[in-house]
Amino acid sequence: MKIETIAIHAGNMANELSGSVIQPITLSTTFKRGLDGGYPGGYIYSRAGNPNRTSLENVLAKLEGGVDAAAFSSGNAAGMAVFQSLPPGSHIIAPDDMYHGLRNQLKILFAGILEFDFVDVNNTDVLQSYIKANTRLIWLETPSNPLLKVTDIKQVVTIAKQHQLLVVCDNTFATPICQQPLSMGADLVMHSTTKYFGGHSDLMGGALITAEKNEWWQKIKQVQEMGGAIPSPQDCYMLVRSIKTLPYRMKGHVNNAKLLAQFLEKHPKVDSVMYPGLESHPQHQIAKQQMLSFGGMLSFCVKGGAEEALRVVNAVKVFTQATSLGGVESLIEHRASIEGQDTKTPQNLLRVSVGLENIDDLIEDISLAINNI
Numbered sequence: 001m002k003i004e005t006i007a008i009h010a011g012n013m014a015n016e017l018s019g020s021v022i023q024p025i026t027l028s029t030t031f032k033r034g035l036d037g038g039y040p041g042g043y044i045y046s047r048a049g050n051p052n053r054t055s056l057e058n059v060l061a062k063l064e065g066g067v068d069a070a071a072f073s074s075g076n077a078a079g080m081a082v083f084q085s086l087p088p089g090s091h092i093i094a095p096d097d098m099y100h101g102l103r104n105q106l107k108i109l110f111a112g113i114l115e116f117d118f119v120d121v122n123n124t125d126v127l128q129s130y131i132k133a134n135t136r137l138i139w140l141e142t143p144s145n146p147l148l149k150v151t152d153i154k155q156v157v158t159i160a161k162q163h164q165l166l167v168v169c170d171n172t173f174a175t176p177i178c179q180q181p182l183s184m185g186a187d188l189v190m191h192s193t194t195k196y197f198g199g200h201s202d203l204m205g206g207a208l209i210t211a212e213k214n215e216w217w218q219k220i221k222q223v224q225e226m227g228g229a230i231p232s233p234q235d236c237y238m239l240v241r242s243i244k245t246l247p248y249r250m251k252g253h254v255n256n257a258k259l260l261a262q263f264l265e266k267h268p269k270v271d272s273v274m275y276p277g278l279e280s281h282p283q284h285q286i287a288k289q290q291m292l293s294f295g296g297m298l299s300f301c302v303k304g305g306a307e308e309a310l311r312v313v314n315a316v317k318v319f320t321q322a323t324s325l326g327g328v329e330s331l332i333e334h335r336a337s338i339e340g341q342d343t344k345t346p347q348n349l350l351r352v353s354v355g356l357e358n359i360d361d362l363i364e365d366i367s368l369a370i371n372n373i
């Protein structure tokens, strides 16, 4: 089946006696035992498993081309499950441009438990020079947040295989509609489903999808079940509902992002535009090879500094000045100020989550705001 069909049908276990076309929300926390003390319905207790979560995990696994998925209550909880699944003392290589929430999680929560280095994973010499005897995992995020750097997944996987390292790819920016890391040899895909999967800025969630049901995956499932950072049945239902339109929403996000990137690139008050679909993007050739389409996120630097950038975000009317991404509404954000003191993000950088409004309205709005500089 093709991806649009999977998105609509793979998350729907509507086998109720009522004949409902859509799977109901199962709120029950506990499930009836059989005469022999067993569980004839396959469910015991909702932390361990719930029909809505099963449906969500089914559709997530199929969309990414994986064999199983684990849904979490947030993207950070999904990332944390990966780190918790590693033996203490393991060394992780992570990108220098990485979602700051997960970078901080490593630096603050896993200090003294795991070892980590944040390096330019696009430079194979640098990457190889950081591999040590206790290195277990390479974390990737491509396109990255907020610089939209693109990493050659296949190239990193080749190096990882030579050293028996695991590769996890945060695929939040791309979604499986634009990029499928498991097909390029990654072991695991991570998502913040808060973003494009939810798509309407009204729920939090995270997910891991695996290429293989191995011992490591069993450990991750234990972290999910015993740690208990699971999504509620309502949130699972909402996600399954939103995922049905994900392929079509992504087409709109990608089209709008491309047109906005092209407009910004020609603007005299814009210094640079970071969008993998632009010829001027430093890794455009890699993006062309490994992405199915270029996503709905872009960043741009205005001429000037923080003051000029803030003038733009304070003048927009259709865009909302807010963090996060992946919703139908366009968001714009001065990224350095949310990342805190030690950020390397340029002060004149604005990150845009391009929504599904009419592109003419978006261009007019941002054009008026930039003229305000």
Ligand SMILES: *Cc1c(COP(=O)(O)O)cnc(C)c1O
Residues within 6 Å of the ligand: 074, 075, 076, 077, 099, 101, 102, 141, 145, 170, 172, 173, 191, 192, 193, 194, 195, 204, 205, 206
């Ligand atoms: C938002 C985000 C996360 C964290 O997800 P939450 O749902 O906010 O916990 C991780 N990675 C990327 C790329 C993100 O954008």
